[in-house]
Amino acid sequence: MSRSLTPRSRSRPRRDALLRAAVEVIAEHGVAGTTHRAVTERAGVPLATASYYFDSIGELITEALRLFAEERARELAPPARAEGDDPASPEAVAAxxxxxxxxxxxxxRLAFFEMVVRSARSPELAESRRVALDSYRHAAQAALDALDAGGDPRHARAFVALHLGFSLLRLTDPRDDDGEQLFAAMRELFAGQRLVERGETPAGDGG
Structure with a gap:
């Protein structure tokens, strides 16, 4: 078993510091510029610490991006809908x-897109990419479930595409009203998917 996956190493504060430092270094310098020295200096720990917890820089990068993706998914997911509660409104979930x-x-955001793009050429990052995208899909599915519109799991993919598209635009062409635009787009997407789930036709859609 890899040392980084044992319960003993998972609980170590220095390991957590390395993972969080790695995300910052990846964002600033890219995967290619992420080294043991750069990460340990950012984390404020001795250079040998990295090789104690991780077998390679690739393993450190993979674990760091996995942690980042899982934390972001938890932050994005709406509160679970309790049994018997009315469905949430599209406005509430979009907000x-x-x-x-x-x-x-x-x-x-830079770290996330660096990982996604780099994984196309680096097989060792494929698992991190899968975990990251699955985490976002799970968050989207939770949002649809809160709307009582989660019957078709394929619908969650549209939410992920919308969110990631806005994230990329915000990196390259940020606008003051990005939040308002995203809210409006998600509200309409959620409202339309709930209508489809109920067998109704969204306004302006044929007929």
Missing amino acids: WARDRFVDVPELQ
Whole structure:
């Protein structure tokens, strides 16, 4: 078993510091520029610490991006709908997701897209990419479930595409009203998917 996956190493504060430092270094310098020295200096720990917890820089990068993706998914997911509660409104779910989108630091967005793009050429990052995208899909599915519109799991993919598209635009062409635009787009998407789930036709859709 890899040392980084044992219960003993998981609980170590220095390991956590390395993982969080790695995300910052990846965002600033890319995967290619992420080294043991750069990460340990950012974390404020001795150089040998990295090789104690991780077998390679690739393993450190993979674990760091996995942690980042899982934390972001938890932050994005709306509160679970209790049994017997009425479905949430599209406005409420869209506002929940918008608030968490706007607050994402630029370095975290850079790290995410660096991982996604790099994974196309680096097989060792494929698992991190899968975990990251699955985490976002699970958050989207939770949002649809809160709307009582989660019958078709394929619908969650549209939410993920919308969220990631806005995230990329915010990196390259940020606007003051990005939050308002994202809220409106998600509200309409959620409202339309709930109508489809109920067998109704969204306004302006044929007929």
